[in-house]
Amino acid sequence: MEITFEHVTHSYDVNSPTANLGLDDVTLKIKNGLFTAIIGQTGSGKSTLVRHINALLKPTSGTITIGDRVITSDTNNKNLKPLRKQIGMVFQFPESQLFEETVEKDIMFGPMNFGATETEAREAARTVIKLVGLDESYLTQSPFDLSGGQMRRVAIAGVLASDPETIILDEPTAGLDPVGRKEIMSLFKDLQVKGKTIILITHNMDDVANYADAMAVIHRGKLIAQGFPKEVFNNQELLKNDLITLPKSAEFAKGLMQQGFHFDKLPITIDELGTEIKHQLNGD
Incomplete structure (x- = not known):
């Protein structure tokens, strides 16, 4: 399911003297089936952008096309449930949203809210609990008796149980x-890899380098760069103006350059760095 922003602007408190732009004329395409990272400094507009994808926020101007659904400033809240079923969102610290008395009931809540029968929701819970690395014995436990990491897995399972086509991760x-x-x-x-579209908001550049197929950089509500991670992390204009930080492998490579190594482009993963060093030491 392709997602397209066309000249999207979002203003908070639009009729107030304190109005400010969360997004400023953003045009962006998020391709179906890719793992796309959205990065930017705190307050840049990353979270504002992704909250438009399932119409938690609506644009002040511009359009957002999600599959065959178009969201504008005039879109009302009727009939948004099918869209929100297709778009799963994992918020930061999702375990804080757990509330049911058992893990099973917590996972079942999402599917049943979207119209699944109790039997269908229970089957979904049995499937996704294993998908997130926990066995079925956890289903009868209280989520509040689990460790923090286990609680997070349960919260993620609750999102996956509705089988969304696109999953948005806000600092997961x-x-x-x-x-x-x-x-x-x-x-x-x-x-x-199994067919979901993943959208990741993160400050961790190693996660971007290791997992993302594409990335976009937001700064003060504007889209200032997009492309393959290796291209964006080698954008000298962004680096010069401190608009992005580098993954650890690229930072290490910069240090090696002062010792005589040469890189046409900074390697952004450990594997790429190791390959480059091996080639240069062997004189390839």
Whole structure:
């Protein structure tokens, strides 16, 4: 399901003296089936942008096309449920949204809210609990008796249970240790490989380098760059103006350049860096 923003502007408090632009004339295409990262400094407009995708916010001007559905400033809230079923959103610290007495009931809530029968929702819960790396024995437990990492997996399972076509991740690994972060990001990469469209908001540039197929950079509500991660991370104008930070591998490569190594483009992953170093040491 392709998502297209055309000249989208969003103004907060539009009729107030304190009005400010959350988005400023953004034109962006998010291709179906790709893992796309949206990055930018705090307050840049990343979260504002993705909240337009399931019409939690609506544009002040411009249009957003999601599959065959067009969202404008005049779109009302009627009949948005089918759209919101197609777009799953995992907020930062999603475990804070758990509320049911058992894990099973919490996971079942989303599908039943979108019209699934109790039997269908229970079957979905059994399927997705395993998908997020937990076994069925967790279904009868209280979510509040679980560890923080397990609670996050349950919250993610609740989003996946409705089988959305597109999944939006708003800093999904915040607060996790490196092992937990890798497990969660690998889960979403696997879902993308199986056909889901993944949209990631993050401040972690290593996650962008390791998992994203495409990326977009938002600054003060404007889209200032988009493309393949390796291209964007090698954009000298963005780097010179401190509008992006580099993944650790690219930072390490910059240090190696001061010791005589040469890179046509900075490698952005550990594998790319290792390959480049090996070639240069072997004189390839």
